[in-house]
Amino acid sequence: MKGVTVVDHPLVQHKLTIMRNKETSTAGFRRLLREISLLLCYEVTRDLELTTIRIDTPVEPMDAPVLEGKKLVFASVLRAGNGLLEGLLDLVPAARVAHIGLYRDHDTLEAIEYFFKAPSDLADRLVIVVDPMLATANSAIAAIDKLKARGATNIRFLCLLAAPEGIERFTAAHPDVPVYTASIDRQLNEKGYIMPGLGDAGDRMYGTK
Ligand code: PRP
Numbered sequence: 011m012k013g014v015t016v017v018d019h020p021l022v023q024h025k026l027t028i029m030r031n032k033e034t035s036t037a038g039f040r041r042l043l044r045e046i047s048l049l050l051c052y053e054v055t056r057d058l059e060l061t062t063i064r065i066d067t068p069v070e071p072m073d074a075p076v077l078e079g080k081k082l083v084f085a086s087v088l089r090a091g092n093g094l095l096e097g098l099l100d101l102v103p104a105a106r107v108a109h110i111g112l113y114r115d116h117d118t119l120e121a122i123e124y125f126f127k128a129p130s131d132l133a134d135r136l137v138i139v140v141d142p143m144l145a146t147a148n149s150a151i152a153a154i155d156k157l158k159a160r161g162a163t164n165i166r167f168l169c170l171l172a173a174p175e176g177i178e179r180f181t182a183a184h185p186d187v188p189v190y191t192a193s194i195d196r197q198l199n200e201k202g203y204i205m206p207g208l209g210d211a212g213d214r215m216y217g218t219k
């Protein structure tokens with residue numbers, strides 16, 4: 011699908027299988043999400059622009075590569091986005107962080123916002139929005155609507171699982187935002203859950219329900 015990258019690295023796929031298994035513990039699920047986030051981060055940042063700075067190694071001076079431009083922003087869609095966020099921050103500790111509190115109304119599946127806090131200068135930064143699940147896409151679309159309204163123009167969306175229906179809706183709403191995912195699953199069920207999926211990501215991460 012156009013604008014969608016499926017990260018099919020064997021380690022990602024192996025870890026994802028363990029996460030899908032309903033016998034996997036809360037602690038195991040959280041640890042695996044963090045591990046996978048490191049591998050997904052590698053892909054979503056693979057084409058970042060570099061510049062050089064002059065440094066002295068112990069042997070001689072050199073022009074050495076560093077990331078160009080302003081610090082990245084990771085925008086976590088609460089709650090489950092935080093499971094990806096932690097690993098991303100391990101790799102890019104200087105990144106800025108936005109938190110977007112959204113939950114799905116169980117009946118309408120609409121995304122209800124309850125929190126938003128982001129750096130003020132979003133226009134100048136690459137914003138990587140993270141949420142493990144892209145189901146109906148209502149949450150992802152709402153999160154990105156909000157970020158765009160606050161000035162963001164350069165946005166990527168990173169998830170673990172996506173439903174084909176969600177990708178279609180998402181790319182129609184935000185064709186300028188590339189999607190990175192570890193899997194495109196078969197379909198949504200009548201309750202808006204991804205099949206085969208992994209269940210409710212937030213509940214499995216935090217042992218709620
Ligand atoms: C889950 C998930 C996404 C959303 C995806 O969150 O983390 O944010 O559902 O579904 P959608 O694409 O149909 O909008 P949920 O609303 O369950 O909130 P939680 O993370 O607080 O449990």
Ligand code: URA
Pocket residue numbers: 143145202203204205207208209210211212
């Ligand atoms: N949110 C989840 O956590 N899981 C799904 O399957 C769909 C939405």
